[in-house]
Amino acid sequence: MQRPPCRAPCIPFGPDANCTLEICGPDFSVYGYIPGLSSNAIFLAIFAVAMLAHVIIGLIWKQWWFMCCMVAGCVDEILGYAGRVWMNQDLWNFKAFMIQVVCVTTAPVFFCAAIYVLLAKTNVGDRILAFGPSFSRFNPALFYWIFIPCDVVSLVLQAAGGALSSTSSGKNQAGINLALAGLALQVIFLVIFCGLYADYLWRYFQSEEFLARAHTQKSFARRLKLFYASEALAVAMILMRCAFRVHELKDGYTQSNQMLRHEELFIGLEGVPIVLAAFFLAVGHPGLIFGDGTRRRSPLASPKQFDAEGNKEKAAETPAEAPAKEPAEEAVEEVAEGAHEESVST
Secondary structure, three states, X not given: OOOOOOOOOOOOOOOOOOOOOOOOOHHHOOOOOOOXXXXXXXXXXXXXXXXXHHHHHHHHHOOHHHHHHHHHHHHHHHHHHHHHHHHHHOOOOHHHHHHHHHHHHHHHXXXXXXXXXXXXXXXXXXXXXXXXXXXXXXXXXXXXXXXXXXXXXXXXXXXHHHHHHOXXXXXXXXXXXXXXXXXXXXXXXXXXXXXXXXXXXXXXXOOHHHHHHHHHOHHHHHHHHHHHHHHHHHHHHHHHHHHHHHHHHOOOOOOOOHXXXXXXXXXXXXXXXXXXXXXXXXXXXXXXXXXXXXXXXXXXXXXXHHHHHHHHHHHHHOOOOOOOOOHHXXXXXXXXXXXXXXXXXX
């Protein structure tokens, strides 16, 4: 619907915005540009593909919590980029602005939750950190009980900040502060998580336990490295993006905030890292990495399963030994040999 002509004073931002491109121009908007149609539509499509991939993999391997978190994050991103596409058609539509702000800002929270769930609890009764739990400096279950609640608090703060901002014309500093607090909390706990995770990986991969497995279970060792590398890269992408958003929003949604007025920064430091994180988490999905190809379930119930797998690999590399004979069979053979020797001597 076409907005009425702007009456002085013009309001370029907020629920009462009355600007149009004919009388205000993109420079008067918060972003200072019209969001690109092609770039934002591409991101929307890519996140739709990522969501479909996680649905398919999740249904096959029955990793319900991980799948739900990833799908929620992808849906959030899809809605956010749909809002940016909407802004391409109506730059001063405040509903479109708030949809993209809230959804794009909060989506990575769900991806973080997926990582915490993946490392702490799975639907098959054990933890991925059960591979060398002694090398973690605290109970791996705490990844779930500490970081998930912090993720929820971060999500609430960011959503509440966006909601408060929507009630003003960008002048509600309380809303901006809440959103920043949520982002900062997410960054702080991501940094703590990265430190603990890196410490565990270093201690485990340097351990005799892993080196022995790498020697006897080469296939498993390669898959385990791929899994941990995928998770680490996903965390690094999310951390980089969150640090950028904290710096971007420190001056609020104002025309003087130059960080907001460069779409290439948004694409390179918001869109690309989160897309990569979504696909890293698909490549490192436990079903694809640890799946045995015969069961529609990731065999993570116990590391003993991988010990059995290693024994199979070792057996395949050594010649099979002849089965042991029963005592009765040995006695029959001895009698036959004795009879044969007597017949030869006569």
